[in-house]
Amino acid sequence: MAEGIGSRRQGGEVGDQYDPLGRHLDNPERFQQCAQRAMPIFFSSRLNVWVVSRLADVKKVLRDGQTFSCANVLRPLTPLSPRVLPILLAGYPLVPVFRVMDGEQHRRQRQLWADGFGPDQLEGIRGYLTKRATSLAEDMIAGKRPAEFMAAYANPLTISAICQMIGYRPEHHTAVGEDTAKAAALAMGHLFLSDDEQVEAAQSWVQCQKLIGRYIAERMVEPGDDLIGEAVRAYAPSGAPVTEDQEAELVASIFGVTLAGHVTSSALLGDGVLRLLEHPEQWRLLCNQPQLIRTAIEEIARFCSPGHIFLRKTTRDTTLAGQELPAGAEVAVLLAAANRDGAAFDRPAELDITRRQRIGHVTFGYGPHFCLGAGLGRLELEISLRILTERLPTLRLVPGQPSTSRPWLAQKCPFTVPVTW
Ligand code: HEM
Numbered sequence: 001m002a003e004g005i006g007s008r009r010q011g012g013e014v015g016d017q018y019d020p021l022g023r024h025l026d027n028p029e030r031f032q033q034c035a036q037r038a039m040p041i042f043f044s045s046r047l048n049v050w051v052v053s054r055l056a057d058v059k060k061v062l063r064d065g066q067t068f069s070c071a072n073v074l075r076p077l078t079p080l081s082p083r084v085l086p087i088l089l090a091g092y093p094l095v096p097v098f099r100v101m102d103g104e105q106h107r108r109q110r111q112l113w114a115d116g117f118g119p120d121q122l123e124g125i126r127g128y129l130t131k132r133a134t135s136l137a138e139d140m141i142a143g144k145r146p147a148e149f150m151a152a153y154a155n156p157l158t159i160s161a162i163c164q165m166i167g168y169r170p171e172h173h174t175a176v177g178e179d180t181a182k183a184a185a186l187a188m189g190h191l192f193l194s195d196d197e198q199v200e201a202a203q204s205w206v207q208c209q210k211l212i213g214r215y216i217a218e219r220m221v222e223p224g225d226d227l228i229g230e231a232v233r234a235y236a237p238s239g240a241p242v243t244e245d246q247e248a249e250l251v252a253s254i255f256g257v258t259l260a261g262h263v264t265s266s267a268l269l270g271d272g273v274l275r276l277l278e279h280p281e282q283w284r285l286l287c288n289q290p291q292l293i294r295t296a297i298e299e300i301a302r303f304c305s306p307g308h309i310f311l312r313k314t315t316r317d318t319t320l321a322g323q324e325l326p327a328g329a330e331v332a333v334l335l336a337a338a339n340r341d342g343a344a345f346d347r348p349a350e351l352d353i354t355r356r357q358r359i360g361h362v363t364f365g366y367g368p369h370f371c372l373g374a375g376l377g378r379l380e381l382e383i384s385l386r387i388l389t390e391r392l393p394t395l396r397l398v399p400g401q402p403s404t405s406r407p408w409l410a411q412k413c414p415f416t417v418p419v420t421w
Contacts, residue, residue, distance in 0.1 A: 014038070015042040015045050015051070016045050017031070018031065018035070018042070018044045018046060018051065020047070020409060021407045021409065025405055025407060028337070029340065032334060032336070032337035032340070033337075033340065033342075033349075035051075035053055035337070036053045036337055036341060036342075040052060040053065040321040040322075041320060041321035041323045047332060049330040049331060049332045050323065050325060050332070051331075051332045051334060052320060052331065052333055052334065054321070054337075054338065054343065055338040055341040055344040055359070056344075057320060057338075058333040058335065058338040059362065059367075061333050062312075062362065062365060062366040062367040062369065063367040065102045065103065065106070065367065065368045065369070066102070066315065067315055068312035068313070068314060068315075069313045069314070069315050070099065070100050070101065070102055070312060071100055071313055072100075072311050072313045073099060073100055073310060073311050073312070073369075074099060074100055074187045075189075075311065076186060077189045077190065077192075077409060080186070081195040081199070083195055083199050084186075084198050084201075084202045087199060087206060088206065090206060092213065092252065093245075095248045095252050096252075097252045097253050097256040098113075098253065099256055099260075106369075110372065113227070113257055113372055114372060116230065117165070117375060117376055118375075119375065122379050125164060125165055126383070128164055129161055129379065129380065132156075132157060132161075133153075133157055133383050133387045136156055136157055137153065137387050137388060137391050138391075140152045141391065141392065145421065146398045146418050146419060147420070148418055149273055149274075149416075149417040149418070150266065150270045150414065150416055153269075153384075154266045154269040154270040154273070154417075155181070155266050156174075157266075157380060157384065158261075158265040158266040158380060159173055159174070159176060159177030159262050159266070161261070161265070161376060162257075162258055162261030162262050162265070162373075162376070163176055163258070165227060166254065166257065166258055166261075167215070167224060167226025167227055167228040168258075172211060175207075175208075175211070176262075178204070179205070179207050179208035179211075180204075180255075180258055180259040181263060182201050182204035183201055183208060184201075184259055185197070185201045185408070186201045186202065186205060187259070187410075188263070188409065188410040189309070189311075189409025190407060190408050190409075191407035208258070212228075212250075212254045213247070213251055215228050215254075216228065216242070216247060216251065216254075219232040220236070220239075220242065231254060232250065257373075260372075260373065261376065264306055264371075264377065264411060265373070265376065265377045265380050266413065267304075267412065267413030267414075268301065268306045268377055268380075269384055270413060270414050270417050271304040271306055271412065271413065272300040272381060273384075273388070273395075273417060274397070274417045275300065275303055275304055275351055276296075276300070276351075277396055277419065278397065280396065282351055282352075282353050283389075283396075284393075285354075286385065287389045287393040290385075290390075293385050293386060295353055295354060295355060295356060296353035297378050297381050298357060298361070299357075300353070301363040301364070301378075302340075302345070302357065303339070303340075304412070305339045305363050306411055306413060307335050307364070307411060308335060308336050308408075308409065308410060308411055309332050309333070309334055309336075309409045309410060310332070310333050310335065310410060311330060311331070311332055312331045312332075312333065313329070313331070314326070314328060314329045314330075315327060336412065338361075338362050339361045339362060339363060345359070364377070394421045395420075396419065397417070397418065397419060398418040398419060401416075401418040404416075
């Protein structure tokens, strides 16, 4: 198919062309728009999954956890190198986390964490985040121009935020950030270019697990009032030692929430600032009218959609977008495409920070697995937009240095965002 013209075979030519980690990595929009119009469901021969992109179909999948299971949501893009498993086995046993669970089991496990990211906890972290964001902005201003926004601001702010909320001490924030960023490749549908890259990701994974194990041991002796302490108490309410299996579950869930809390928020913050600066009239508007920050947050979330493509697996025969699917079929939902569905959003390809959306976007997911940290992600963006527009109103992209995205299926995140002011 010349991109733009419908294919005649359900999932045939369109699916063969779809290359989300190759030629559609940095600019998937045109392909997605065409597929959405002409082929709402197609089979991707590269990913070996059925792909849906219309908002209504994406919501249908995400809402119905009984038919569309999360069991495969963290599966790697390609089988991992045989060198990886021994490294992972030297860490904590690989137990399922609530991210891959369904139904009642998922609801129970998720609840242990959900309260920790509620409105009171977010208000509690606002002061810390404002201070940290201010100091990072000041360091950037005092430093050399041009600066690289991901390294100077987006990564350190988001890792501090999640670490502070969970209960890691400040001296561990940087290491946790580096390890989770590398380890994330194993769970984000990363296109690995070498075995060595996989080995490094696995080593970081285990290193971070071991650090979490030490925190759990500390909290067993001295219960703290942070989220690690609360998680330990939930497993061992009477102060009895946790079993090995419980310890493995605790490590896995603390690690999972840390990783999810860091990498996706830095993607939203980095890509959000990148897109605003690519539309300088929108950046100026925000600088002149900071009262627009609230609507800007939702529009940036919709437009950037850092949670890009998520997987599900059918538990029974079903029909999706007119296509019959057998039990066991894998389905990918294109959140980013759904957020630009012309049937749901006027001028979907336009970034307009004054937009009032009549239908909700799916940037933070939908249904039972709706993002646990959506409030934290929004808060980080709110505080950052306020501080950056106040202190760096002349912020702009460095000409001639285009940003490229990480080759991750589950997430769209720029490697670097070179800025000056
Ligand atoms: C700020 C940008 C963020 C975006 C765009 C984002 C996006 C998403 C999306 C789309 C899902 C649903 C995935 C699916 O249904 O398969 C999700 C789930 C999740 N998110 Fe986020 N997230 C963000 C930040 C955070 C933060 C700060 C945390 C920290 C707590 C977090 C923790 C989680 C967890 C634990 C889940 C799984 C929930 C479950 O399985 O019940 N996320 N996120």
